[in-house]
Amino acid sequence: MSRAMAGLIAGMALGFAGFFGGFGAFLLVAALGVVGLMVGQLMDGDLGPGSLFRPRDDQQRIREDRRRVHEQWLR
Structure with missing residues (x-):
């Protein structure tokens, strides 16, 4: 969707x-929609428990690391 x-x-x-x-x-x-959205993102792995308290640059680094691991896993 x-x-x-x-x-x-x-x-x-x-x-x-x-x-x-x-x-x-x-x-x-x-x-309740916001709560459901956050739970869904937690379950998908898009949002971690500490994501709300982490500085923005760390989130970008983690996203890039996650992408690299995913690309390596697909090979």
């Missing part, structure tokens, strides 16, 4: 929550 399609689905879910449940439901759905 493309990111545009995921964004469309998320926007529609937030719209329905806001329309039928009010602003409180809108905020709850938005917060």
